[in-house]
Amino acid sequence: MICSRLSLFIILLITTLLSSAQDKRVFDSLELIYKTHRSTDSDFEILNQLAFHANNPDTSLFYARKCLESSSENYQKSYSYSHIGNALRLKGDYLAAVDAYLTALDYAETIVTKSTCLLSLADTYSITGNHPNAVKYYQQAISGLESNPEQLANALINLGDEYFNVGVLDSALHYFKQAGQLYEQIGHATGIAYNLGNIGLVYAEQGKSDAAEANIQQAVSMLEEMEDYYGISVYLTYMSDIYRDKGDFSSAQKYCERSLRLAENYGLKEQIRDASLKLSELLEQGGDIARAYTLHKQYVAYRDSINNEETIQKIADLRTEYEVGQKQAELDLLTAQQRIERLFMIGIAILAVILLMLGAIIFKFYRQKSKINLELERLNETKDKFFSIISHDLRGPVMSFMGISRMIKFLVKNKATDQLLEVADDIDNSVQRLSGLLDNLLNWAMQQQGHFSNVPEKISLRELCEDLVKTLDTMAQAKKITLEADISTDIHLWADRNSTMTILRNLVSNALKFTPEGGSVRLSATCEREYAVITITDTGVGISQDKLQNLFRLQAKKSTYGTSGEKGLGLGLQLVHEFVEMNGGLIGVHSKEGEGTTFTVKIPVYEHVQDTTSVPS
Incomplete structure (x- = not known):
């Protein structure tokens, strides 16, 4: 059974086939205007359209970045980052695309713009197989798209397809039906047709063959009116599977042959391959061995051709992946070197700060030591002066007492007691002088030691x-x-x-x-x-x-x-x-x-x- 975003893929394929030539003409016109009639005021609008209409993702990325450079308002930055995300997603750089979409979401100001960013995020996560995040962002986008029925229907059908891919069929059917109602309200014929086909695929997976046949047949009829042969071929193949499961090999063969003819007429290689295999199996069961063998050879030829193309594409993808890996390794190495350099510089800065602090401490220590030495020298000088004064001035009163003592002895021996009164006056004077000297000495000593009470x-x-x-x-x-x-x-x-x-x-x-x-x-x-x-x-x-x-x-x-x-x-x-x-x-x-x-x-x-x-x- 065909799976994996069939509805979205077919719709995008049709849109691309119908509008690529027109977009190329629009892009060429816009590029000519940008290069020949540039105006600073209109740069953003022109660059925004160039990024949108560019068919090449590299060209789109170039103009999207130019658009960002000319952005001054938040809504302009949101558009620019959305274009950058779209281009990166087309280039396969999904991680960078997600980052760009999240940045666009930060700058988005209106509900519709935010929902568009959320829808792009959900599509990117769906492509990378991240089902939880895809469902999360689809649901957030849906809540903000009620005013835009067409975008809301597209979001619903994408969410239904996400559930279909992981086998949650009830949820897939629920969202497909909601999308179908919206397509009918706005008269979107293509959306209605593919949504009917999607519902038929769900019924087929659920084993509801009659309901699956009715929906797919209706989708085929609508697609025939629109001459959408790719979708018709896909759904005719499904109809063949349904009738084969019922045991109606004749009808199964008829639908399969019709699918093969359409695929051959329009060069649809994958459908030629699939229809050839199914029809060869049906013919083998019916006994037409020769034709079954021919169709099987055709199946092998187309399979090998497609596989060769796929192999070439895989080789190209591997080469791209290798180159990206090499660039990433170089980037990681550069980042590591920068980190080491930063750590080295931080270490040098810390060491310099420590050395400066140590130098300051040493300087302060020696400065304080110098002050202490000066103070000690001053105190030592004061001490020397002090002892010099004591040795000189205190000796006088003490020596006078020795002279008075001798005088007293002399007067007593000579019995000249009447002169003792004069000696007593001398003693009083000496005592007063000595007392005054000692008082000053004591007070000064206490003051120098800081013990004198104040x-x-x-x-x-x-x-x-x-x-x-x-x-x-x-x-x-x-x-x-x-x-x-x-x-x-x-x-x-x-x-x-x-x-x-x-x-x-x-x-x-x-x-x-x-x-x-x-x-x-x-x-x-x-x-x-x-x-x-x-x-x-x-x-x-x-x-x-x-x-x-x-x-x-x-x-x-x-x-x-x-x-x-x-x-x-x-x-x-x-x-x-x-x-x-x-x-x-x-x-x-x-x-x-x-x-x-x-x-x-x-x-x-x-x-x-x-x-x-x-x-x-």
Whole structure:
């Protein structure tokens, strides 16, 4: 029995035979227009028609790609990819064709365009024997073709034929009947005829000989009116099979001879082959051995001829397949090489990033190490200066105690006890100097280690200055120096009490130390925005300009002597500077040799801090 898309094949064959010459003329005209009267605005329309009317799949593919290049709208891209898919399917590149149809489907905007793409996908899957996908896309296409009866009928007949090819006869018959109803509604005579023949083939497979005969006979009658001899020959052969199965060998022979005559008249080789074989078998059964032998020889001749053509075609197909395989192998090799190159480049990039990160880490490490080394050098230098000062300035008070001890022994031995009172005064002075030196030393050491407590609180500057004047008044009277504090308004500081007292005590002590007898030291204060400005002014010897540049740095040389030979540890002003910064303040100095010195200290005031940070009182 003849099978495999008979209806679709015959319809396409007829369409091709009737329209090929006309399409060639249309294509030639369009190509002439495209080459001689090109216009950018009309390029797409002309290229679209060229891709549609081209008889050669390579030519169609060429113009379809040109059409895609000129596409700007989605519907234009959908048409272009559909043409590309059609050309690739004709060339046998089904995988690429499916990809093109799916792309066309993505760009499709209307239901009809989408359904057309789905129908093309279904046909491609049917040709490649992928029944599940063919049925899936035929059904999706059918759901969108209700507004186009002719395309809907073609989709239904193709779906029925798909089920017929896999032996699902009930479904095939169902869809053939639906297609037949649509062909009758639109008056499509060719579609009606072939659909009747298809239904007859289903009945024949189901064993319903009478129904098969009626449908095929009706299809033959309609095809005779249309002079479609290929279809008539095919269906007459089926009629012969039906009558032979019934045992009516005479009718079977009559239909077979009629099929053979038509095939011979119109040069239908395959039908001559099939009809010759069937008729030789019927004649052999009827006893006409001579004619049966002749027809069998004719069958063998046509079979060999067709087989030779098929063999040649298979060889050509194999060659094409080999060439395609070679190209695919080359493509796979190129793809693999590109993948390896990409991986290699990625590896180099990753290695470069790692090296850069490692370099950055090493650079940061050495930079940090350099900073640490510089800090260690600074600390080591500070340590050397510190020990130099200690070895020089602390030795004085200690040695004075040794001298006083010897003096006491001498006075006691000579019973000059009345002079012991003067020695006691010397002891007091030495103790005070040593105590001050040790206090500064301890505070500075704690500050350097970060252990000095810094607890800001509200401090009355007036009270602080009055306490300081009381503490240092004895020292001032000893040198007949006028020491006074002029704090007209009660200013409140926001600072640590102990460090603030140390700042003022060191500055006033230094002022007393370097002010000669009969001089004066004065404390005053005013408010200037967020700071309390405290000034300590003396009428002392002043400070040279070269010493002013390093005044707040720890120096290795020994301390400067005061106007009465007083010594300091050399830490006082550095401690003042660090404590001022610790409290968020500023310090400055103005001095002129022979006239005196003025230190200016700025400490944050409580009211300003309270306004900005809501500090509780």
